[in-house]
Amino acid sequence: MSRHLSGSGEWLVSILIKLLHLEHPELVEVKKAVLKKNYEKALVIYKNYFLKRTEPKLYFDNHEQAFLVEFAGKHYQEDIKRVKETAEQVVNQVFIFQEAWDMERTNIPVAFNDKIDWSHIPFQDPEWTYMLNRHHFFVPLGQAYLLTGDERFAQTFCEQMSDWIDSNPKQVNTASLTWRTIDAAIRCSNWIKAYDYFKNSPYFTVQLFEKMLLSLFEHAEYLASDFTNWKAISNWGVIENKALFELSVFLQEMQQASVWRTLSLERLKKTASLQIMKDGMHWEQSPMYHNEVLLCYLRTVQLSQNNRIEIDRFILDAARKMAYADLHMAKPNHRQPMKGDSDNFDLRDILTRTAMIFKDSRLKFGGYAALDFNNMWEFGLKGIEVFKSLSVEKPKDLSRGFEDSGNFFMRSSWDENTLYLYFHCGPLGGGHGHADIFHLDVHAYGKDLLTDLGRFNYSDSYSQRKELKRAFAHNTTLVDGIEFTECIDTWGFGRIAEPLMTNWVSEEQFDYVEASHNGYFHLEDPVYVRRKVLFIKPYYWLLVDEFDCKGEHTFSQQFHFPPGEIRLDDKTKSCFTQNVDEANLCLIPINGNSLTAVIKEGKISYEYNLLENNKTVQYEVNSSGPEAMMQLIYPKRAGDKEIPTITTVEVYDLFGKSVDIKDAEACKILLPDLNEEHLILVCHKKPSLHRMSYMIDGTQVFGEIVLIKRKGYEEEVIVIK
Secondary structure, eight states: OGGGGGGOSSSHHHHHHHHOOOTTTGHHHHHHHHHTTOOHHHHHHHHHHHHOOOOOOOOOOOOHHHHHHHHHHOOOOHHHHHHHHHHHHHHHHHHHHSSTTTTOOOOOOOOOSSSSSOOGGGOHHHHHHHHHHTTTTTTHHHHHHHHOOOOHHHHHHHHHHHHHHHHOOOTTTTSSSSHHHHHHHHHHHHHHHHHHHHHTTTOOHHHHHHHHHHHHHHHHHHHHTTTOHHHTHHHHHHHHHHHHHHHHHHTTTTTTTTHHHHHHHHHHHHHHHHHHHHHHOTOOOOOHHHHHHHHHHHHHHHHHHHHHOOOOOHHHHHHHHHHHHEEEHSSSTSSSOOSSSSOOBBBBHHHHHHHHHTTTTHHHSSOOSSSOHHHHHHHHHHHHHHHSSSOOOOOOOOSSSETTTEEEEEEEEESSTTTTEEOOSSOOOOGOOOOTTTEEEEEETTTEEOOOOOOOOSSSTTTTHHHHHGGSSSSEEETBBBBBBBOSSSBBBBSSEEEEEEEEOOSSSOOOOEEEEETTTSSSSSOOOEEEEEETTTEEEEEEEEEEOEEEEEEEEEEEOSSSSSSOOTTOOOOOEEOOSSSSEEEEESSSGEEEEEEEEEEOOOSSSOOEEEEEHHHEEESSSSEEEEEEEEETTTOOOOOEEEEEEEEEEETTTTTTTTTTEEEEEEOOSSEEEEEEEEEEEEOOSSSOOOOOOEEOOSSSEEEEEEETTEEEEEEOO
């Protein structure tokens, strides 16, 4: 059919009319015209009906437009400025992809002086071409049109959409840059949203209406015909069938609409049962794609609520669990971790949307205080009032372990200046996963202090793609400089490390997580690696890395910092960030005499196609196993000068014999301005005999990890494990 879409005439009109379910109660007048074979009149009647119909409800209601424009003018001046600038770029055929949740953002403008080449590949990156063909830019273009009434914006939309349809016949393009199924799905979702903005423009003619609907029909049939077992476990399957469900609602008068609806909802249920882990995390282990999938489920739920369509509880429950995963995942600055193929995106718009859809006060706590610009267009005037009336409630748990996916979040409070650590030891998660077992992020006092380095780009033309996926690009450990998971190229892996165990405990005074993996079992002298993270609330973390083996190896830790200066103390090997008027981080080795430490230059990517310089510190020790490396991770508020005083403490067994440091070690920590000392015992071998009831600074304890708090003459012994 696509090859005819640039044509005209009664025969073409009849194609669209034949697709309609003329027994639909709202199409009585259309049917009368068809029976008289007056197809042109039938099309005009159908367009007028389509323009004024009150059902289905997609976003805001027709009568709300003027009120929303007025409300936006009072509350969203920065957003209005942004969408106007984007609209002017699109009018001039200049494309920069910077919309919220654009999967592959760009920063360099690409201009077309004449006709747009929809298959153009700049920068050796086909992802740019995919973004161009998703047409997300039509949404801010439409918002700018409603806000200004500038018909140039409507004319641009109509001309560019028409040109795309004419230039990209599906029959010859199904394997091309412009007709991948995922992009077709995103494109028709954006056309549907854009329609609400442009439908009253004189440029949106009967002929364009006909052309758009015929093309959307083709999109729907294409998506309906293409679902595989691979798509059932891929984010593609969710994105495509959310769009098919949208099409079934938007084109509800078409004969195939009920088929599309049944298919899409069955498939979405299947994807939810396969892709969403029991703890609510998406299996691909990338917050970016977790949230792309969540947005699709949310749109499905929203459309079903708006139009009284029953959907399976499985989809509802999956979306709610994913939303709560976001709530705990969000750093105190509201950003998602850049784990796997993820960018540094703000989660508040998504949490705002989930709060609206589920009427959930705790989810609202993680969102914006008032409905944001994009969600205003999603929910309309009623949404503004509903969100305003919704109460706010802090989540019950500060820290949360997501043990099915191997993601653990520690925090000292729900304030924006809180201490926060994210730790991962879970399955790889497919092509969007990185070699990041044992990785941790640290954020404190309003500042990222240790971070993932991001993804940068999906093209193998850039060396940074592979580099940023490797274990060395993460805050983890290595043995002999060997990657525990082999990254081959953009999507491929060789040997893949598997998590072996995790142990999570969260109590009022501390959080504790322990994990291990098999990434070095293949060595001639196998190495069993283990990482333990102890959070003494609300002050600091003790990091313990253990390497169990027989032979000699080089063991290393990597710590990656946001852009800024860092300093190493040559004597103690302690590392300090040098941020001015911001929070800082101290990394203080315990028993660091045998360590070497070096600062390395590197790159960090906060969003797709963007690179900045950063620094890394690498600690190494060469020894025969077993070996342990311990660090105190201590965040400092802006302006604080003092650092903790740390001394090692001799450990004695039950009979007064000094214990080998390879078996157990202890340290005493004195914090600045805190009239309290902490002693921490770490046993590298699990206590299993009477003599392993150890004596530390005069106090007898029994446990694998033990904290002793002393204040004056008072002493409290806390067995962590």
